[in-house]
Amino acid sequence: MNTGLQPLNKHLAQARPSATYRMMDRVAARRASGAKVISLSAGEPDFDTPAHVRAAAIEAINAGHTRYTQVAGMRALREAVAAKYRNENGFDVRWDDTIVCSGGKQVIYNALAATLNEGDEVIVPAPYWVSYPEMVQLCGARAVVVTCGSDSGFKLTPQALADAIGPRTRWLILNSPSNPTGAVYSREELAALAEVLLAHPQVLVLSDDIYEHLIFDGARFHTIAQVEPRLASRTLTMNGVSKAYAMTGWRIGYATGPRWLLEAMEKLQGQQTSGASSISQHAALAALTGPQQFIAETRAVFERRRDMMVRMLNETPGLSCAVPGGAFYAFASCKGLIGRTTAAGTLLTTDEDVALALLEEADVAVVHGSAFGVGPYIRIAYALDDDALKAACLAMRDFCGATRG
Numbered sequence: 001m002n003t004g005l006q007p008l009n010k011h012l013a014q015a016r017p018s019a020t021y022r023m024m025d026r027v028a029a030r031r032a033s034g035a036k037v038i039s040l041s042a043g044e045p046d047f048d049t050p051a052h053v054r055a056a057a058i059e060a061i062n063a064g065h066t067r068y069t070q071v072a073g074m075r076a077l078r079e080a081v082a083a084k085y086r087n088e089n090g091f092d093v094r095w096d097d098t099i100v101c102s103g104g105k106q107v108i109y110n111a112l113a114a115t116l117n118e119g120d121e122v123i124v125p126a127p128y129w130v131s132y133p134e135m136v137q138l139c140g141a142r143a144v145v146v147t148c149g150s151d152s153g154f155k156l157t158p159q160a161l162a163d164a165i166g167p168r169t170r171w172l173i174l175n176s177p178s179n180p181t182g183a184v185y186s187r188e189e190l191a192a193l194a195e196v197l198l199a200h201p202q203v204l205v206l207s208d209d210i211y212e213h214l215i216f217d218g219a220r221f222h223t224i225a226q227v228e229p230r231l232a233s234r235t236l237t238m239n240g241v242s243k244a245y246a247m248t249g250w251r252i253g254y255a256t257g258p259r260w261l262l263e264a265m266e267k268l269q270g271q272q273t274s275g276a277s278s279i280s281q282h283a284a285l286a287a288l289t290g291p292q293q294f295i296a297e298t299r300a301v302f303e304r305r306r307d308m309m310v311r312m313l314n315e316t317p318g319l320s321c322a323v324p325g326g327a328f329y330a331f332a333s334c335k336g337l338i339g340r341t342t343a344a345g346t347l348l349t350t351d352e353d354v355a356l357a358l359l360e361e362a363d364v365a366v367v368h369g370s371a372f373g374v375g376p377y378i379r380i381a382y383a384l385d386d387d388a389l390k391a392a393c394l395a396m397r398d399f400c401g402a403t404r405g
């Protein structure tokens with residue numbers, strides 16, 4: 001508790017802790033008291049990091065690669081990152097057009113911290129990843145949240161973007177495939193947003209491509225600076241190894257963008273964390289330059305799970321779920337449960353009530369949609385094996401079926 005004797009930074013004092021981590025803590029507490037909780041709350045793949053990546057890390061340790069690296073990352077890894085952007089995204093970039101950070105999260109935070117001043121605005125389409133508005137808040141700026149409902153497939157429309165841009169707008173944050181909805185922007189949709197942005201040269205674009213490879217139905221991935229190269233000089237295209245190679249714990253993210261921005265981020269990082277873990281950088285190098293079949297294999301698994309989850313969720317009374325095009329999340333409306341009472345007697349007035357009751361009465365953990373800026377929804381991460389997912393869906397079905405109106 002802040003008693004006033006321990007004054008906090010005013011921006012931190014107003015920021016909210018991550019709702020996903022809060023739910024993970026609740027799950028841990030419930031498990032500690034003996035409950036068998038199926039957790040669909042964590043945003044990480046359930047697979048092991050590929051064997052050749054793990055071997056590269058062990059080799060790096062034994063070869064003595066255990067010292068500080070350059071702040072912006074080892075040259076070899078930055079070469080690999082640049083090659084990835086050239087080959088997969090069609091960017092004309094070299095190693096010194098890239099930066100490596102301790103996770104995608106640090107890329108985003110440092111980009112915002114390096115550029116935002118008090119009173120600046122950042123456009124954050126909702127549903128959003130929980131960290132965006134809080135990071136903006138920590139930097140002393142203001143998140144302008146633009147609600148994108150199910151009618152637009154949870155995606156920002158050109159009109160909504162045009163309406164949100166003002167004289168203080170510094171950034172637009174785009175995330176496709178999206179956490180929490182799995183929505184994927186098409187080339188045409190990005191081109192239409194780019195058209196609006198071209199008329200506002202003061203607006204920077206942060207393209208969060210962390211779920212790039214988790215895209216289904218044979219669709220192609222597009223990123224805005226590739227769709228509209230005239231935006232490349234003011235776009236930070238961010239990515240990382242966390243989701244693509246099941247490497248969330250290794251903490252390696254990277255980006256490409258204009259040199260002035262990368263240099264500012266490097267300056268900040270040099271006074272903060274310095275270079276990312278040398279061992280993790282060697283592992284990331286192996287991930288980016290080694291065999292890539294892991295990506296196709298895990299994508300196929302997630303796509304199969306998505307189909308099963310959407311079918312089972314839509315068979316659950318009170319829930320309805322559109323088909324997400326990517327990532328590993330289903331964002332299901334729980335509107336049909338609001339106003340109802342659970343078997344244990346809890347009145348469900350918000351989506352947070354639904355998520356808490358699901359945990360306490362059905363031992364299934366999900367995150368409420370309002371934490372991502374749009375309710376009443378629940379976000380379901382389907383990063384568990386089929387049996388656990390089926391068991392969770394059946395428990396949710398029983399829970400929902402037992403509510404009374």
Ligand SMILES: Cc1ncc(COP(=O)(O)O)c(C=O)c1O
Pocket residue numbers: 043102103104105106129175178179208210240241242248251252253
């Ligand atoms: C949309 C989005 N962006 C960025 C990140 C950050 O990833 P990491 O810091 O693990 O690289 C996450 C992780 O959950 C995410 O969901």
